[in-house]
Amino acid sequence: MKKILFVEDEESLQKSLGAALEQQKYQVFRALDGETGLSLAKKELPDLILLDLILPKKNGFEVLSELKSDTATKDIPIIVLTNLEGSADVERALTSGATTYLVKANYTLQDVIAKIAGVLSHSK
Template sequence: MTKTNILIVEDEEDIRELVKYNLHRENFGVLEAGSGEEGLTMVERMTPDLVLLDLMLPGKDGLEICRILKRDERTQDIPVVMMTARGEESDIVTGLELGAEDYIVKPFSPKVLAARVKAVLRRHASAPELAPEDVLRIHDMVIHPGRHEVLVKERPVDLTATEFRILHFLARRPGWVFTRYQIVDAVHGEDYPVTERSVDVQIVGLRRKLKRAGSNIETVRGIGYRFRDK
């Protein structure tokens, strides 16, 4: 049986060795990179099943590496788990906005790390595929899941994978109101660890990218969000 390969992108060798040791104990295959640039090369060469990405890296930092991975069609579906010594909410929110699937704050328990990795892989394997024929046309907007494409008045809009899923989820049920946690559950799975603030940031990003069409995503105070009905 082929092992699941995890790429560790971490510049501190001691931490990298500790993470590698504990992942090996869980029967994962492990790849290593000591910098962001080396990590990008490894992803291109080896196509890992998941990337454990430190945020404090020399050269291109972890957020920039995450941004590059999630904007590339060839790598955007590889799950990214951020490792950071910074526990501030702003760092976590930024990483999630860029498309990271999860985060873990140093110092962390090896058992907790293994559990988070397994949970992300499990969600990734069980995530429902969007039907290619399920094209939505609403409010001068066309949402094409098969192409991962959004057009507003026939002009393409560049969205991250998470932004696309949130938009598609809301637009499929115009007029329905969803809480932030309902949105998280629909996009990432019920055990996805996230703050309410991170959902708000995703919505702000969506509205900004959609420009005038972003007004179709309405805030329902005290509850959550809905896509404006026809």
């Protein structure tokens, strides 16, 4: 069973996407802030991380760069899932090592799940 870490502070999104992923037989770990996300990533070494950018305690950019600078976590594909869309944000996330950048409002749950499946099939 593939492990997915979902770092997102908005509980309604945790609830919907989290449940949808569990239906797809993924094992889902949830974090509501950046620090918890980071420590869960190091402990569980998931197959994929979904990362919001605006997060309490540690923002998504910080989490991203810490994950990429740690040899244990640097190869885990990361999908940035946010509603920020400034070109500077996109650029910064992608150059920091995010695999894909998705704007939540532009994708349905089903689209997001398909993207996750796509990234997972490429990574292994």
